[in-house]
Structures are given as structure tokens and as C-alpha cells.
Amino acid sequence: MATVNLKGNPFKLAGKLPEVGDAAPEVSLAGADLSEKKVGGAQGKTQILVVVPSVDTPVCATETRKFNESAAAVPGAEITVISMDLPFAAKRFCAAEGIKNVSTASDFRRKEFAKAYGVLIAEGPLEGLTCRAIFIVGKDGRLAYKQLVPEVSQEPDYAAALAAADSVPV
Numbered sequence: 001m002a003t004v005n006l007k008g009n010p011f012k013l014a015g016k017l018p019e020v021g022d023a024a025p026e027v028s029l030a031g032a033d034l035s036e037k038k039v040g041g042a043q044g045k046t047q048i049l050v051v052v053p054s055v056d057t058p059v060c061a062t063e064t065r066k067f068n069e070s071a072a073a074v075p076g077a078e079i080t081v082i083s084m085d086l087p088f089a090a091k092r093f094c095a096a097e098g099i100k101n102v103s104t105a106s107d108f109r110r111k112e113f114a115k116a117y118g119v120l121i122a123e124g125p126l127e128g129l130t131c132r133a134i135f136i137v138g139k140d141g142r143l144a145y146k147q148l149v150p151e152v153s154q155e156p157d158y159a160a161a162l163a164a165a166d167s168v169p170v
Contacts, residue, residue, distance in 0.1 A: 004132075006125065011124040017148060022143050024137040029105035042140055043078075043137070049080055050102070051081075063081075065097060067158075079102040087104070087105075133148045134161045136164055144168045
């Protein structure tokens, strides 16, 4: 079982992180308009799945803005920011911040994504939220890259994630 830290304190994650090369689980999330949004699996395009605890925190907001700015660097890829936030909150955040190049999706209904990708925080003050991670799924539905950020309060390695996304065949 994987763990992440919050300000140096370790907390367990529920589920098992998929390995690079595995079939990426296809799951349904709630889109910004409450419609079903499928991620993972073979979607015919590269998917960059940016997992955050909540866009309503400074680090998550910064991460979402940076991926929004970087979206053009990975032509043909779809970037989805996934959290447990209600779709209304994510939609309001994107409108206020001018986020137009990434979409948001919420796992609040069944926590299906968090469990399938092993990113559900299972204990501590953030129990029930997702940790910080990035998954890149090739158009063939295989996991091409994963990054589990060990300290929830820190930003991911953007350069490594974008380089990995750029190397996935389109």
C-alpha cells in the first residue's frame, strides 16, 4: 500500500497504483455540467490526468493554472484535472481563473477513479480526498507515465510530466 505525506506526516492510500504499461482503468466521473465524463482506457487520444485534492487550495490552484498554460505544449492531448470537488466549485474556479485549456472532472459520487488508480487518501485530515498525482494514458489505453507526488503540499514535477506526454505517440 502506497503512502503520501502531508507536512511530513505519512498517510496510507487506498487501492493499488497501476504500473506503467498496464491497461489504464476506464472510469466515469462527473464533468463540470454534471454529465458523465470517461477517463482512462482507450479514448483515441493522449490523456493527461492531473489529480489534485481540491482546486480550492493554493497548490492545486497553481497546478491547474500551470497545466492550463502548458496545454498547447502537448498537441492532441486532453488534460483533465480530477478532484473530489463538486463540479460547481471546479466550474466556478475555472471561470474565475480563465481556465479554458483543461477540463475538470469530479470523483465525488463513487470515488471510482481514486480507488482504481490508488490515489484515495485513506486516513488523516485529508481522508476521502485524492492525493496529488499525474497519469498519462496513451491513445491505446495503456498507462505511459505516472507520478505520485510524495508530499501532498508540494507541486509535481511539471517538466517530467510534460516531457513524458510529449513522447507518447499521438
